[in-house]
Amino acid sequence: MKPIEIKAINTLRLLSADEVQNANSGHPGMPLGAAAIVYTLFRKVMRHNPADPTWRNRDRFVLSGGHGSAVLYSILHLTGYDLPLDELKRFRQANSKTPGHPEYGHTIGVETTTGPLGQGFSTAVGFAIAEARLGAEFNTDENKIVDHYTYVECGDGDLMEGITSEAASLAGTLKLGKLIVLYDDNGISIEGDTDLSFTENVAERFRAYGWFVIELDDGNDVDRIEDAIERAKADERPALIVCKTVIGFGSPKAGMASAHGEPLGADALSETKIAFGFDPTKSFVVPDDVREFMDMRVQGRKWQADWESRLAEYGRGDAEKAARFEEWYATGLTEGVDNEGLWEFNGKAATRNSSGVVLNRLAKLLPNLIGGSADLAPSNKSDMKERGWFSAKDRSGSNIHFGVREHAMAAVANGLALHGGLRPYCATFFVFSDYMRGSIRLAALMKLPVVYVLTHDSIGVGEDGPTHQPVEQLDSLRAVPNLRVFRPADSRETAAGWLAALAGEAPTCLVLTRQDLPLYENSGKEAMRGGYVLADAGNGEPDAILIASGSEVEQMMDAQRLLKVEGVEARVVSMPCMELFEEQSEEYKESVLPKAVRVRVAMEAATGQTWYKYIGLDGKLIRMEGFGASAPAKLLFEKYGFTAQHAADTVKSLLGYARA
Numbered sequence: 320m321k322p323i324e325i326k327a328i329n330t331l332r333l334l335s336a337d338e339v340q341n342a343n344s345g346h347p348g349m350p351l352g353a354a355a356i357v358y359t360l361f362r363k364v365m366r367h368n369p370a371d372p373t374w375r376n377r378d379r380f381v382l383s384g385g386h387g388s389a390v391l392y393s394i395l396h397l398t399g400y401d402l403p404l405d406e407l408k409r410f411r412q413a414n415s416k417t418p419g420h421p422e423y424g425h426t427i428g429v430e431t432t433t434g435p436l437g438q439g440f441s442t443a444v445g446f447a448i449a450e451a452r453l454g455a456e457f458n459t460d461e462n463k464i465v466d467h468y469t470y471v472e473c474g475d476g477d478l479m480e481g482i483t484s485e486a487a488s489l490a491g492t493l494k495l496g497k498l499i500v501l502y503d504d505n506g507i508s509i510e511g512d513t514d515l516s517f518t519e520n521v522a523e524r525f526r527a528y529g530w531f532v533i534e535l536d537d538g539n540d541v542d543r544i545e546d547a548i549e550r551a552k553a554d555e556r557p558a559l560i561v562c563k564t565v566i567g568f569g570s571p572k573a574g575m576a577s578a579h580g581e582p583l584g585a586d587a588l589s590e591t592k593i594a595f596g597f598d599p600t601k602s603f604v605v606p607d608d609v610r611e612f613m614d615m616r617v618q619g620r621k622w623q624a625d626w627e628s629r630l631a632e633y634g635r636g637d638a639e640k641a642a643r644f645e646e647w648y649a650t651g652l653t654e655g656v657d658n659e660g661l662w663e664f665n666g667k668a669a670t671r672n673s674s675g676v677v678l679n680r681l682a683k684l685l686p687n688l689i690g691g692s693a694d695l696a697p698s699n700k701s702d703m704k705e706r707g708w709f710s711a712k713d714r715s716g717s718n719i720h721f722g723v724r725e726h727a728m729a730a731v732a733n734g735l736a737l738h739g740g741l742r743p744y745c746a747t748f749f750v751f752s753d754y755m756r757g758s759i760r761l762a763a764l765m766k767l768p769v770v771y772v773l774t775h776d777s778i779g780v781g782e783d784g785p786t787h788q789p790v791e792q793l794d795s796l797r798a799v800p801n802l803r804v805f806r807p808a809d810s811r812e813t814a815a816g817w818l819a820a821l822a823g824e825a826p827t828c829l830v831l832t833r834q835d836l837p838l839y840e841n842s843g844k845e846a847m848r849g850g851y852v853l854a855d856a857g858n859g860e861p862d863a864i865l866i867a868s869g870s871e872v873e874q875m876m877d878a879q880r881l882l883k884v885e886g887v888e889a890r891v892v893s894m895p896c897m898e899l900f901e902e903q904s905e906e907y908k909e910s911v912l913p914k915a916v917r918v919r920v921a922m923e924a925a926t927g928q929t930w931y932k933y934i935g936l937d938g939k940l941i942r943m944e945g946f947g948a949s950a951p952a953k954l955l956f957e958k959y960g961f962t963a964q965h966a967a968d969t970v971k972s973l974l975g976y977a978r979a
Contacts (some may be wrong), residue, residue: 320541323612328358328541329595330609331397335389337602338410338417338593340582345411345419348578350390351591353472353503355539356562360470361394361615363541364548367847368619369399372428375648375739376467376626379430379446381431383439385420386501386580392417395428396603399616402427405604420671423737423765431737432765435757437480440500440847441727442758443471444486445734445743447498447557448709448719452689453740454715457644460632464626464644468552471500475513478502478521482757485727490557491529492722494711499548499559503538511576522561531556538562560887569594585657622667645961647687647740650768652822656684659734661818664810664838670831670869671774675700677817678744678772682706682717685821689735690744690770691719693728701746725751729758729771736767742821746772748780749830750789752796762826763801769826770817776806777924778959779870784949787907793925796828797897805896806830807846808853809838812895815846817897832870834952839876842893849899850911854879856888863918863970866892866933871922874956877963882970889970890916897929918973924961939969 335350354464355627361367365378382391389410402416416426420434428522430446433439446469454465477483490498502521506513522532531554533547544562551558567578570591583591589599597604634641646653661680664673682688682703689709695700703802707716721728728745735743745755752759752773762769778788796804805816805827813831822828845851854876855863863882865875872893879889892911894900900908912919919938921930927942934940941960948955956962 320468323608324358324541324607327362327397327609327613329355329597330382331358331390331393332606333592333595333597334393334396334407334603336570336583336588338389338392338407340585340588341408343582345389345582346386346580347389347570347583348507348572349384349387349503349505351570351578352395352505352568353387353538353562354390354492354565355541356472356501356503356544357390357394359400359541359544359548362613364543365470365623366467366901367615368623369395369428369616370620372400372624374623374626376465378467379443379469379904381420381430381439381443381446381469381471382433383443383471383477384436384502385418385433385439388417388419391421391429392426393438395615395956397610399614399619400428400678404605414468430735432761435761436476437482438730438757438761440471440473440477440483441486441730442734442737443469443498443500444490444495444727445731447490447495448493448731448737449735449741450497451495452709452717453647457640459633462629462636463612464630464633468497468499471498472503473500475506475508475517479517482726482730484929485724486683486730487525487528487530487729489722489727492711493709494555499515499551500557500559501544502559502561503564504561505564507566507574507576507579509576509579522559522840526557529542531558532561533558534561535571536563538564539568547886586760603896607678637702650824652818655680656821657818661814662811662843667835667837668810669833669835669951670807670810670813671698671700671833673813674772674817674829674831676810677814681817681821687741688744689717689719689741690732691721691728692746692748692772693721693725694723695747699746699772701744701772721745725754726758729755729762731769733758733762736762736769737765744770744772746774748775748787749773749792750775750787751787752792752828759796759802759826763799766801766825768823770818770820771826771828772831773828773953774831775833776869777832778947778955779832779834779952780835780886781952781955782949785946786977788947789925790943790946791926794928797929798946801825803827803896803898804830805899806869807895808867808869808893809836809842811838811842812846812893815844816895819847831868834870836870837873837876839872840900846893846895847899848907849896849901849902850889850892850894852911853893854891856890857883858888860888861890861916862887862890862974863920864912864916865889865966865970866894866919866921866930868894868923871924871961874922874961874963874966878970880967881963881967885971887970887974894933911951918970920966920969920973922961922966924956924959937973941965941969
């Protein structure tokens with residue numbers, strides 16, 4: 320290494336340590352140990368433009384060990400991103416651009432929110448799939464306008480997480496050769512030496528997954544790291560480069576677990592600065608020669624200008640294809656998607672089947688739809704019939720075989736959304752959304768428009784029993800900020816759910832039935848408002864309001880008829896999506912649920928706590944109060960009180976009627 324490189328790496332280390340010390344909070348160990356890895360990527364390997372962090376053909380970097388965020392902020396600052404030194408001094412402070420863990424959309428240059436270990440690694444698999452899919456669609460032999468790599472820094476903790484195993488297995492199967500992971504192998508976790516709980520041979524594990532693996536015994540050797548990356552690029556498989564490092568390198572706490580998650584302390588930090596040849600009395604020092612050497616803006620502009628020149632040439636050669644390239648990156652509803660044919664249905668259907676119909680109609684209009692299921696496509700109805708399957712041999716397919724990997728599937732979908740150019744969805748049984756929860760939460764935090772197709776939505780699953788009958792998941796997901804949970808009552812509401820999901824800037828769960836549901840006369844686009852009057856009282860002035868989502872709307876419609884026979888006028892409100900309903904005006908919400916009508920009954924074959932805000936203290940909720948059972952769905956609905964008669968009797972009780 321050149322002397323200036325050593326100086327630059329040590330500057331990177333000490334900036335990171337100063338951030339943590341100044342905040343009196345954070346993780347200095349990984350930045351001190353892995354600085355050479357991060358330096359090699361940003362200064363010697365990656366094609367990126369600090370002046371335009373959204374350049375489409377940039378290489379992506381994912382800090383999967385998000386607790387080491389200080390080193391990411393330091394390298395972004397040094398290479399010329401708009402992240403001033405003052406922001407590094409405000410590390411982990413209120414309203415700073417340098418939060419404790421990297422946050423997408425908050426800090427310039429951060430490609431994805433990381434922190435929960437394993438999420439970054441798994442999201443990066445989505446980046447690599449996106450690059451391969453877009454390349455297959457748009458590259459020509461003469462001009463590869465989609466041609467970039469995804470690099471990941473990960474640690475021992477990342478590789479202990481189960482989600483990483485799932486994602487690595489999938490990446491190996493798909494031969495994602497433009498995914499290169501650098502493993503910061505320092506052998507330390509919070510509780511001590513990793514041998515306490517993690518003795519496997521990681522390199523052999525990844526070889527078994529089908530990865531190209533290189534082992535380096537010195538994670539500070541920049542030349543060997545760079546050479547390993549070049550070797551990895553020449554292989555068709557994803558690559559794991561094992562870099563043996565020392566946590567807290569250069570400090571008195573080197574190799575110690577205490578270096579992981581607490582500041583070094585003033586004395587130890589001073590000793591560290593002396594060891595690296597820096598003045599121990601000064602903080603946040605960037606020598607002039609290092610600042611000049613590390614600035615990547617001029618080179619980044621050249622890389623981007625060259626690509627833009629090639630893109631212009633591409634457009635001159637095929638204007639139609641160049642226009643489609645731009646269209647694929649557009650967001651929101653595409654013109655022509657909301658057409659009459661999307662809403663055409665006849666008769667009863669399970670909403671999982673309706674969703675499959677809608678998906679395939681959309682597939683003809685949205686060529687950048689991409690997704691798949693956790694080995695459940697025939698049951699989820701989540702495959703696009705005329706779009707082929709993405710594989711190691713064919714990158715042009717839009718369907719993905721995720722295998723039985725719900726954890727990784729949801730994280731990969733996040734990566735597909737973050738990359739740009741694609742509209743991702745993924746599918747499984749609703750009860751298994753619990754396996755996806757961490758990734759769904761991050762999608763909501765990042766406001767990613769991922770669509771989750773979640774079928775077999777209630778005790779209506781029937782004979783499969785309580786292990787497969789979700790009861791608490793609806794409330795659980797409704798509690799997640801920025802997440803829309805859409806449970807349609809019929810086929811047209813299912814179409815509304817898909818359109819709302821594609822039009823939004825947040826993730827959406829489509830919660831769908833296994834059993835057939837009626838097609839209602841007045842259902843349709845109004846469902847995109849989240850809640851609406853499906854069937855009003857005969858005189859427009861209801862004595863009571865019946866509210867439900869999904870399959871229970873059928874019971875409420877029948878209850879309305881039972882009540883009418885006895886002279887009680889009830890309004891039926893279908894509430895497929897509470898989150899969308901809450902976005903409506905107060906006037907609209909009052910028109911649907913007038914405050915003057917205090918007799919309200921809600922029904923949902925779930926725990927249902929979220930309904931109380933709509934029924935009030937005087938209302939009644941018909942809900943599950945335990946787990947289900949193994950029996951035919953019709954018997955279960957009767958057993959647990961999800962019947963029209965029960966709803967009608969509850970209304971009469973609230974109105975003071977004697978039971979007939």
